[in-house]
Amino acid sequence: MNNNYVGLKTKWPYFKYEANKLCGIGKNKIPIISMDKYIDISKNEEMHLECCKGLALTENYKMAMYPGALHISEKLKGKVSFSEMLYNLTDYDPTNIHKKNLEELEKLSINPRQSIYKYMYYAMGADIPWFFALYLREQGFSQKLKKPIITWNDNALKYFPKFKPLKVCQVF
Numbered sequence: 001m002n003n004n005y006v007g008l009k010t011k012w013p014y015f016k017y018e019a020n021k022l023c024g025i026g027k028n029k030i031p032i033i034s035m036d037k038y039i040d041i042s043k044n045e046e047m048h049l050e051c052c053k054g055l056a057l058t059e060n061y062k063m064a065m066y067p068g069a070l071h072i073s074e075k076l077k078g079k080v081s082f083s084e085m086l087y088n089l090t091d092y093d094p095t096n097i098h099k100k101n102l103e104e105l106e107k108l109s110i111n112p113r114q115s116i117y118k119y120m121y122y123a124m125g126a127d128i129p130w131f132f133a134l135y136l137r138e139q140g141f142s143q144k145l146k147k148p149i150i151t152w153n154d155n156a157l158k159y160f161p162k163f164k165p166l167k168v169c170q171v172f
Contacts, residue, residue, distance in 0.1 A: 020033040020034065021033070021034075046162070047162060048123075049097075049101065049123065050160060050161075050162050051122070051160065052101070052119055052122040052123035053101060053104070053105065053119065053159070054155075054159035054160040055118060055119075055122050055134060055159075056105055056109070056114075056115040056116070056118040056119035056122065057105065057108060057109055057115055057159050058134055058155050058159050059110060059111070060134060060135075060155055068081060068083055068084070069081060069083075069084050070084070070127065074127065079127035080092075080125075080126060080127060081126060081127055082116075082117045082120040082121060082124075082126035082127070083117075085120055085124055085126050086116070086120065092124060093124070098119075098120075098123055098124055101119060101123070102116055102119060102120075105119055134155065135153065135155075136152055136153060136155060136156035136160065136163070137151065137152060137153060137156070
């Protein structure tokens with residue numbers, strides 16, 4: 001990146017044109033390109049695993065699960081159940097990073113079964129056919145026009161310790 005034009009002291013961002021491969025198509029059919037070389041992504045994997053463990057440990061929400069293998073029609077779509085992954089864990093986790101996290105969840109969780117299948121959904125892509133939500137900051141619907149809450153709630157502070165140094169932006 002070149003920050004200076006000849007003869008001027010004011011810095012301006014400038015990038016030479018380069019062709020980038022498309023990574024996919026996003027909302028409203030807008031092309032997606034990788035911006036990884038322009039941003040620091042070194043902590044992404046660490047934060048991702050922290051989020052997966054935090055989401056697996058929290059008790060504020062429920063989600064359903066089913067044990068056993070999926071129907072062939074679901075397998076043809078590339079889906080795999082958490083219990084099938086667990087039964088064949090070495091196939092789905094050759095580095096054992098998830099096995100270590102699952103063992104840690106067994107020790108830490110109030111409800112290990114629930115934490116294990118939630119972690120496998122978040123971190124390993126296991127199929128669980130329902131959706132759910134967890135709020136790390138809460139503001140009621142009727143409070144939406146008031147000043148936004150910019151502090152983390154108890155779940156955020158307890159299960160997502162690496163979030164603590166992150167600043168929460170105000171939209172208004």
